[in-house]
Amino acid sequence: MASKKFKTEVTDLLQLIIHSLYSNREIFLRELISNASDALDKLKYLSMVDGELKDYSFDPRIDVTFSENGEKTLTIKDNGIGMDEEDLNNNLGTIASSGTKKFLESLKDEDKKDSNLIGQFGVGFYSAFMVSSKIEVVSKKAGQAQAYKWESDGKSSYTIEPAERESQGTTIILHLNEDGAMYANRYEIETLIKKYSDHIAYPIYLEYDQTNYDYENKDEKGDPKKTVEHKIEKINSSSALWRRNKSDLKDEDYKQFYKNNYYDNEDPLFYLHTKVEGATEYTTLFYIPSKAPFDMNYADYTPGVKLYVKRVYITDDDKTLLPTYLRFVRGVIDSEDLPLNVSREILQENRVMTAIRNGSVKKLLSEFKKIAENNPELYDKFISQYNRPLKEGLYGDYANREALLELVRYHSSEKEGYVSLKQYKEGMKEGQKAIYYLAGGKESVLKSSPLIEAYRKKGYEVLLLDDDIDEIVISSVYEYDKIPLKAINKAGSLDDLKEEGEKEGEKDKQPVADKIKKALGDKVKDVVISSRLTETPACVVISDDAPSVQMQRMLRQMGNDSLPEEKPMLEINPDSPIISKIGESGDDEYVSLASSVLLDQALLQEGLMPSDPVAFAKNLTRLLER
Numbered sequence: 001m002a003s004k005k006f007k008t009e010v011t012d013l014l015q016l017i018i019h020s021l022y023s024n025r026e027i028f029l030r031e032l033i034s035n036a037s038d039a040l041d042k043l044k045y046l047s048m049v050d051g052e053l054k055d056y057s058f059d060p061r062i063d064v065t066f067s068e069n070g071e072k073t074l075t076i077k078d079n080g081i082g083m084d085e086e087d088l089n090n091n092l093g094t095i096a097s098s099g100t101k102k103f104l105e106s107l108k109d110e111d112k113k114d115s116n117l118i119g120q121f122g123v124g125f126y127s128a129f130m131v132s133s134k135i136e137v138v139s140k141k142a143g144q145a146q147a148y149k150w151e152s153d154g155k156s157s158y159t160i161e162p163a164e165r166e167s168q169g170t171t172i173i174l175h176l177n178e179d180g181a182m183y184a185n186r187y188e189i190e191t192l193i194k195k196y197s198d199h200i201a202y203p204i205y206l207e208y209d210q211t212n213y214d215y216e217n218k219d220e221k222g223d224p225k226k227t228v229e230h231k232i233e234k235i236n237s238s239s240a241l242w243r244r245n246k247s248d249l250k251d252e253d254y255k256q257f258y259k260n261n262y263y264d265n266e267d268p269l270f271y272l273h274t275k276v277e278g279a280t281e282y283t284t285l286f287y288i289p290s291k292a293p294f295d296m297n298y299a300d301y302t303p304g305v306k307l308y309v310k311r312v313y314i315t316d317d318d319k320t321l322l323p324t325y326l327r328f329v330r331g332v333i334d335s336e337d338l339p340l341n342v343s344r345e346i347l348q349e350n351r352v353m354t355a356i357r358n359g360s361v362k363k364l365l366s367e368f369k370k371i372a373e374n375n376p377e378l379y380d381k382f383i384s385q386y387n388r389p390l391k392e393g394l395y396g397d398y399a400n401r402e403a404l405l406e407l408v409r410y411h412s413s414e415k416e417g418y419v420s421l422k423q424y425k426e427g428m429k430e431g432q433k434a435i436y437y438l439a440g441g442k443e444s445v446l447k448s449s450p451l452i453e454a455y456r457k458k459g460y461e462v463l464l465l466d467d468d469i470d471e472i473v474i475s476s477v478y479e480y481d482k483i484p485l486k487a488i489n490k491a492g493s494l495d496d497l498k499e500e501g502e503k504e505g506e507k508d509k510q511p512v513a514d515k516i517k518k519a520l521g522d523k524v525k526d527v528v529i530s531s532r533l534t535e536t537p538a539c540v541v542i543s544d545d546a547p548s549v550q551m552q553r554m555l556r557q558m559g560n561d562s563l564p565e566e567k568p569m570l571e572i573n574p575d576s577p578i579i580s581k582i583g584e585s586g587d588d589e590y591v592s593l594a595s596s597v598l599l600d601q602a603l604l605q606e607g608l609m610p611s612d613p614v615a616f617a618k619n620l621t622r623l624l625e626r
């Protein structure tokens with residue numbers, strides 16, 4: 001029997017689990033039962049779809065037994081899919097669980113020793129080593145003849161050897177250590193199963209010996225006669241919570257279900273339980289976590305919603321179930337109308353599934369809206385976590401654009417915190433023609449951008465779009481409630497602000513614009529007299545149809561090399577003393593230096609690096625020296 005070493009990451013994880021979860025070690029049972037339930041799900045699914053295991057007949061169940069005399073053991077047995085030698089190696093010798101892997105990565109990233117977090121990740125099988133000095137796993141994969149036994153003390157290595165097992169499934173035998181001894185106890189086990197695994201769709205049986213005392217009949221010593229009865233009792237109610245009537249459920253039931261199933265110590269922000277009747281019948285139970293799932297913005301985030309058909313688990317492929325922008329939602333969709341043998345592949349084109357998906361999205365978005373209207377405080381918490389995914393929705397989910405426009409929030413030039421587009425509209429001044437925004441860069445940089453000056457003077461609010469996806473998203477929106485959205489860093493944007501006869505005398509400043517343009521050469525597209533600036537000598541804008549300088553840089557970083565370079569336009573303030581000085585100067589060197597510095601500092605003001613920072617520094621020094 002060959003002994004194999006755990007991958008080092010497993011050894012690390014084991015240590016970490018044992019130390020950090022110690023006070024919460026009872027969760028090991030939840031983890032093992034949840035694995036058993038998954039294994040039953042898998043086999044059930046395979047018995048329904050075409051393939052080698054189609055029509056495979058079995059009566060799914062989980063059995064828990066224990067021995068409290070002599071060496072204390074606890075055994076969890078399922079008749080699910082089982083594992084062959086390779087599976088045992090891959091699943092129990094390395095870290096198979098993607099959740100756990102991500103957890104370890106996140107530890108390295110931020111070097112947080114706050115291992116409390118680990119509870120959120122579904123630590124899985126290894127947690128059983130908190131209570132065991134040795135674990136044996138005997139498993140036989142459905143459809144195969146040979147069973148195997150995996151065994152380890154959880155220190156550094158494990159063994160795998162051929163073994164006997166009657167039919168398919170997995171038996172996990174925990175040899176309880178000192179910390180685990182208490183779990184070889186009927187009441188302890190019952191309590192844990194009820195607490196964590198009551199909803200598991202399959203029956204969980206507990207086998208135990210019950211001693212009965214017969215007080216009517218005495219034994220030879222005169223004590224009540226003792227008989228031992230072997231019992232097998234179903235412990236969980238295996239009623240899926242979402243199937244129960246709303247009126248029978250308490251807030252606490254919902255919260256407990258959430259915490260037990262989604263590895264969150266905190267209560268959800270809110271939840272919604274909906275039973276849809278009519279053409280398509282289905283039930284949904286959705287939860288919004290109070291904190292965004294830590295992997296929400298990773299490409300390989302963990303999906304949070306599971307599809308059941310008449311309580312049989314089908315898939316958690318969230319892309320079929322909800323649009324990706326709602327990937328932070330946790331919960332269950334249970335359909336009455338989908339065929340049980342629906343394959344995951346065809347689900348995407350299924351009409352019933354499409355109806356469920358559309359209905360679920362509508363329901364979620366209208367719930368968000370209700371909260372925004374009736375409970376602003378709760379909505380603030382919601383937005384602080386989920387503004388960004390909602391904005392993604394604005395970009396991708398055209399059908400729900402109207403609803404999403406009511407939900408997203410933006411920073412503003414005039415207020416702290418967030419405003420909605422509706423609030424913006426309500427605060428619009430008479431004669432204001434558009435919703436103005438400035439995108440790209442941090443809120444603080446945007447807020448002090450000279451581009452805003454002219455709008456502020458008129459009392460117009462400017463939305464500050466500081467999320468990196470804002471610009472892409474907003475450029476696809478065009479209007480809100482028939483009011484156009486306009487970027488204020490575009491050359492033509494000022495036309496809106498002009499009134500008859502305003503800023504007269506621009507004409508006679510044209511020579512200075514020409515002079516600066518000549519000095520800057522091909523570094524700018526044009527130099528024009530601006531009416532938007534009051535204090536700042538110059539600012540950069542872009543032509544109406546071009547992406548902003550920030551966006552261009554981002555697109556290039558993303559590998560869009562072919563993008564033609566769009567040069568900025570420099571707008572100059574005719575009233576600025578510096579501009580006047582350049583206009584009056586006959587010194588070519590001064591004009592050239594001052595013009596360059598003017599352009600570069602205008603870029604800096606928009607949070608952009610000058611194209612040649614070294615030259616900028618040199619020019620500035622020379623200018624100061626003069």
Ligand code: ADP
Nearest residue numbers: 035036039082083091096097122124125126170
């Ligand atoms: P997770 O369940 O989060 O993937 P675990 O460490 O608990 O992580 O389990 C690792 C893998 O081992 C599971 O993904 C599954 O493939 C396999 N496994 C665990 N328990 C069982 C079981 N009772 N039956 C079949 N496979 C199992």
